[in-house]
Structure formats: C-alpha cells, structure tokens
Amino acid sequence: MNPLDKPYAQLALAVLAVLVLPLFLKSGILATEILIFAMVVAACNLLLGYTGLLSFGQGIFFGIGTYAAGICLTRWQIPVPVVLASAAVLGAATATLVGWLSIRRQGVYFVMLTLAFSQLFYFVAYTFSGVTGGDNGLLGVPRPSVGGTALNAPWSYYTYVAVCFVAVFAILVMVTQSTFGRTLLAIRENEGRAAAIGFPTKLFKLEAFAISGAVTAFGGALHAMLIGVAPLSNIEYHTSELILIMTIIGGSSSLFGSVLGAGFYLLLADALSTVWPRWLLLLGLVLVTVALFLQRGLWGLVERGYDLVFRRERAPETPAEEH
C-alpha cells in the first residue's frame, strides 16, 4: 500500500489542505465552497469507490440539507448546531429511503432508479414553493454566529467550515478503516461471495447510503449559509452530476482524492469562466482525458508521482515462494 493511503496520512493531507487554501486564494467564498464540496464528494466516494454504487441521488441529499437550513434559519431561528445536526439526520433518513428502494436493482437499473429519484425530488421541491420558495429559493439565510458575532466575513466563516470539514473527514476516514468499511470493499469486489460468507449485503449498502446522505445534507446546509440562499438548483439533477464528476476526477480509490477532485473542479471552473463563457466545453475535454488516461483520477497521479520520487531505487518485490 502506498504510504499516502494510510489513514493518518489522509487526515494530515486534509488538514494541510485547510491550511494551504487561504495562502493561495483571495476569495474566502471560493475556499469555503471547496471545503464544502470536498466533504460532499468524499461522501459520494464512500458509495462509488468503497461500495461500488454509482448514485445520481447525491443532489437530493444536498438539496434536503440546503432546505433544512433555509427553513429552520429563516423561519424559526433555531441554533445553527441543531440545524446542522437535523440536516444530517434528515439527509440520512432520505438516503435510507432512496437507497432502500434503489438497491433492489443492480448495475444500470440501480443508476436509473437514483436518477429517477433525483428528478422526482426536484419536482417536489419545485411544486411545493410555499415551503421551498420554488424558483426563487429561500432568501436571507443567515450565517452562524460564534460568541455573539455573526461570521459574516468570508474567512471567519471559512474557519467555521474548516473545523466542520476536518471533523467530517476524520469520521469518514474512520468509517472506511472500520470493519464496516472493509466489508463494503468486499461487497464492491464480489457481492455474491460477500453474501455467501454471511453478510446481509443490502443492509451494509443501506448504511453506506445513510452515512453518505447525512454528510451530503450537512454540506448542503453549510452551503446555504455560505451563499445566504437556499436555491432550487441545489436539489437539481445537475448538482448530482457535479458531485459525481468531482468524485471521478479526484479518483475513487482514496478519500483525499475527493478533496482534490472538488478543488480541481471549482478552481478550474473559476479560472475558465472568467476567460471564456463556454468554459464547460473545456471541462468536457478534461473529463474525457481523465476517463481515457487517468482512470484512477488525480489521486492516481499523486500516487504515481510519489512512487517516482521516493521509490525509484527500490527493487521490485520478489514473488513469495510457492510450495
């Protein structure tokens, strides 16, 4: 195993990312957005990379979290920690429902089911505009306050999100290292065998969905507070697609790869959109490149680079003797 894949190395890299972003970025908003998407993408990775489930439903959970924050904060002035916790619970519940229905089918049919749910939830949000604000979304979502002062300055809210991000990332590292996470890998590898040795595989998939949904909704709530709006676009199918693209660009074999994926996408989008209005076209080319030449994503590139620098002198492993 590459030393960079070890759990503490992953966590150290995440902390490093939090510290490095303010040094290179002028916009605190963009930096915060990167951290929010980094945790959401890592949660998607739990399904795609660890369980082998390509879910188009991540936008649902993100949107649910956004609306939970929007409704709780604009109508009832509930304390932010409570709002974040209830967003996570609501996300887990929704993900359990969507997952429970979707994992009954496998492969393409599973993907189509999550896609269908994604559309369904979008139209529900669009239709019940009394609750969600419809096309306009919910305006005036306040920032959290610490010690009586609202975190209205971009970098002070960045700090708040950074603490949340490191905590969530640490939890996800723990999940993937646990006996649960290792069973997920087994299910991804060979579901039939996992069932044959006694694991109720559906229950494991469902739990992976619940955890992923909780983190995604948590991120959605943070996002609503970042931009001050709970927009309809957060529950759109496009958000699901965005999260999946970031996951694939980052590489699904490591959690930190997801942080790279989110950062890469958002920074590239930020840079390209000022250069050329049709920047999405260039992004398409990036995706094609990743799909053709970088199937392990940016993280695969990092691993290769590490091997090149630190392991060049090492002899290839000698095959163990057979007897």
Next chain:
Amino acid sequence: MTDIALQTRGLGVKYGNFHALAEVDLQIRRNSVHSIIGPNGACKTTLFHALTGRVRASSGRIELDGRDITDTSDDDRVRLGIARSFQVTSLFPNLALRENLRLAAQGRTPWQALAPWRRAEANAEALAIADEVIERLALAPVSNRLAGELSHGQQRRLEVGMAMAARPRVILLDEPTSGMGIDDIEAMKQLIRDLGRDHTVLFIEHNMGIVMNISDMVTVMRLGRKLVEGPPAQVRDDPEVQRAYLGNMITGDIA
C-alpha cells in the same frame, strides 16, 4: 439431537418451466464425508445452491439439525452453520489472502461489522481463525498477497478455506479439486478427509479416486434426480450406475 446433520425431503427447484431438481431426498450423517457424483448437467451445483439458500426451493423442505431452514436466507444459513466453496473460484481478488479469510470468519457475526467505528483488528477471534486456516492450508508464505495474484492451486485452496473460516457445522465443497495439479489434489484429499473429523462434509467431485477413497457415502445424481446412494464400494459395483450412466467414468481404485 439426531444423527442427521442435514436432510432434504422432496426437494425441488424450478428455473422457469425447467425442473432442475425434483424430489431429492438426502440424509447427511453428522461428521461424515458424503459425496455427490453424476454426469454434467445432473444439477449437482443447483442442489448446493438450494442447500445454501442462493436459490429458493420450489418444493420440499430442507432441515439442518432437525430445524426447517427451507425459507431461511443465505446469510442466515451461514450463521446457522452452513458454509460453502464454489466450483468457479469466487474470491475478493483485490483484497489480501488474509483479509479474504478474515472477512469469511467475520461473516459468522456480521452485525458487529455494521458498527462504523469498530476497527477490523478489534475482532481478534476472526484474525486468529484466519491465521489458523492459513496455517492449515499451508498458505502462510503468500498470506499478504492479493487473492487475484495467487496461482490457481492456491486460489482453489483459499476457496475451500473461505468455507472453513466460517466454522460451519456442515461444509459444502463444490468440486474442490477442479483444475488442480496432481500434488495439489493429494493434499486436498487429505484436507477433506481431515475436515470430516470436525465437520459434516458434503462435496461434489469428478475425481473418482478421491470420491471412492474418502467418502462414507456416495449419492449418484442424474438429470436432477437421485439415482443411487450407498457406500463407495456398493455404488462402484452397482451395474445400473456403471452401465447406464457413468460408463467407464469410475476408474479410481479403493486404496
């Protein structure tokens, strides 16, 4: 407790309109080595699928130690004490050999594994079982290699080990020697005979040398039905078996 570990009565399996198995009555004695033989297409593997719960029985009943398990799911049956190996090797190819066995040992207590905060290494028992199986199968030198990188013989041994790691009462082995070299076959024969001491072994095999040597009981199947059953010598000399169904397939000598 009765003397019968696993029993079926009138077991039938249908795939659509095709009757794969019909009216199979089996009685597997505790701590015996019981083999199933028969020409290709006799639906021996389907019988295993039905016994382990991968395929639902369409008629009849299955009892484990007198308890009706006909409607029990496959993972529940593992907890009740049935484990199997597959005819076509079915491992976790990108996980280490030891991890494959640890998972198989953990499969007996899967609810523990649902806790996302519990470390895999905390289950010392599963690790100990994995190491014990590695030792017994002489796979120690390759225990950290990925299962997909092992030689065919090693993979076949690991396949049997996956069933052993569940510590089952009844162990079902589906052609454990398929594709093995001569030396490996001899080792596998010893292993199956040994397994019969601690477990009840039911195995499908084409190698008559093994079947005739180590079985306590042989069941001959043909086209999804039981044809003849009895001790090896009796089955081997059964004129009906020889003439009509197996021809000169039975060549192995009783040592």
